[in-house]
Amino acid sequence: MNLRRDLELIADWIRPGSHILDLACGDGTLLAHLHGTKGCTGYGLEIDSDNIARCIARGVDVIQTDLDRGLQEFRSDGFDYVVMTQSLQALHFPDRILEEMLRIGREAVTSFPNMGHWKCRAQLAVAGHMPVTRALPHRWYNTPNIHLCTVHDFERLCAERRYEVLERAAVDRHHRSTTGTRLLPNLFAESALYRFRRAA
Amino acid sequence: MPETIPSDSVGLVEPRRLSFDEPLPLDCGRTLERYELVYETYGELDADASNAILICHALSGDHHAAGYHAPSDRKPGWWEACIGPGKPIDTRRFFVVSPNNIGSCKGSTGPNTINPDSGQYYGPDFPIVTCGDWARSQERLMRALGIERWAAVVGPSLGGMQVMQWAIDFPDALRHAIVIAAAPKLSAQNIAFNEVARQAITSDPDFHEGRFYEHDTIPRRGLMLARMLGHITYLSDEAMRAKFGRELRGGRLGYSFDSEFQIESYLRYQGRQFVDRFDANSYLLMTKSLDYFDPAARTGDDLTTALAPATARFLVLSFTSDWRFSPARSREIVKALLDSHKRVTYAEIDADHGHDAFLMPIPQYLGVFGAYMERVAADSGSAEAAA
Secondary structure (H helix, E strand, C coil): CCCCHHHHHHHHHCCCCCEEEEECCCCCHHHHHHHHHHCCEEEEEECCHHHHHHHHHHCCCEEECCHHHCCCCCCCCCEEEEEEECCHHHCCCHHHHHHHHHHHEEEEEEEEEECCCHHHHHHHHHHCCCCCCCCCCCCCCCCCCCCCECHHHHHHHHHHCCEEEEEEEEECCCCCCCHHHHHCHHHHCCEEEEEEEECC | CCCCCCCCCCCECCCEEEEECCCEECCCCCEECCEEEEEEEECCCCCCCCCEEEECCCCCCCCCCCCECCCCCCCCCCCCCCECCCCCECCCCCEEEEECCCCCCCCCCCCCCEECCCCEECHHHCCCCCHHHHHHHHHHHHHHCCCCCEEEEEEECHHHHHHHHHHHHCHHHEEEEEEECCCCCCCHHHHHHHHHHHHHHHCCHHHHHHCCCCCCCCCHHHHHHHHHHHHHHHCCHHHHHHHCCCCECCCCCCCCCCCCEHHHHHHHHHHHHHHCCCCHHHHHHHHHHHHHCCHHHHHCCCHHHHCCCCCCEEEEEEECCCCCCCHHHHHHHHHHHHHCCCCEEEEEECCCCHHHHHHCCCHHHHHHHHHHHHHHHHHCCCHHHCC
């Protein structure tokens, strides 16, 4: 099975043998891949019961958890990486989760859809409606994505909170890095991936 | 029993019995010179004895976990929802061993059996046994059946505590530990309920200090009260509301102390039924075992350290409306395992049945449990043996 491209990018950032916590791990694809290819261990956190069963079927250890209720029960520095893909924007308190990720893990990896993408801007500026794109297919009233941000917004938060960005991948809708996404990520990236840690 | 045995039932089953003559040292300091275990098995043990599952029963449970003893049986075993062909504990691929605990009253050595040394009923002289004692007694059963390692040890409620005990005391003897609707130890509130139940029994004039057998009676009222109280803690407020509400049996208030509300008659019925099938001394013992269970007591109240010897992979399940052993209690177990990087999966099943949910065929429960048991089968190399 082909790994989702964004998961592939993330997998490239992870050191072999790491202990990983994957927040909103879905069906466990990433953890299963990291276990199989890099000998990584760890757990997925997931809220959806059907996904829990899928994780189990893959042999991924999963803990049913509502991320909005916090991660207090995870001790500090318990993991090499805390990963969360494409879920930041759906949480009630994204900034608190980022803090928690860096408390629990030595490094954090996250990805999100970029609201600064020119298509989003055009839809709002020209057409005058909330953006609906391939990456953000919902309408304003039924979207789970309640805290959308741009590449610029995210990096500003990192600067404010003194998070050190170790790696960034700004990618198009095929999760590929192009000249455009490299030069003007806030305008051309459909989604962005970051590996970061607390600045020393 | 239904007219025909459902195809997903193990069908007619017969309890077996094994005697153990080697003295069993108990946690209380006493020794059981010899004991008998009554147990049932379902399915076939494979050639390398790698597909065996041990079932640990709850407070008032027994070895009769699945199937029927006779065509005239009204009800199947207590865990019929989960054990049988095509069910989570699939008897087409697993060999299931379900013993009755010592100290209980369904055939294994306990207060209502004869002490061979005195020729009298053990009665109140039967030692208070613990989860540790049960694991030790069952480990001998395992060996006697030619099993070196369980594919999984599985149990709900008090049974789940035994599973933890197994994982700590005999880490090499199980690959998977499945802990359902349990807790790492009882809360003060849990103990309080148990104490009221015990007081109900011991204050019954027919209790006779536990020697009621000799008086040819049973502490019927006390045991009934104990069960009624227990039953309230097994159901959720929501489940009671849905099932009984404030419905009146006679349709109107009678201004009397008869059983008027449906819930009253239900509890009385449950209590009366229980009196005929459970022993008062065993009820006292089993509730004590619950109260005493606390593996972290030996490790400075640190559950992570207590679970350190365990090598099994864990599945922990809880039910949202269970207030007797709430999801938060299961999460304490999960946290202890996470903190030491042990392999664990946890699911919280949406159910409004309360603690009793572990008995129910709830699709989400069966789905998650079944998916995990598939993994157990794959790990024990018996996957190809499945039909």
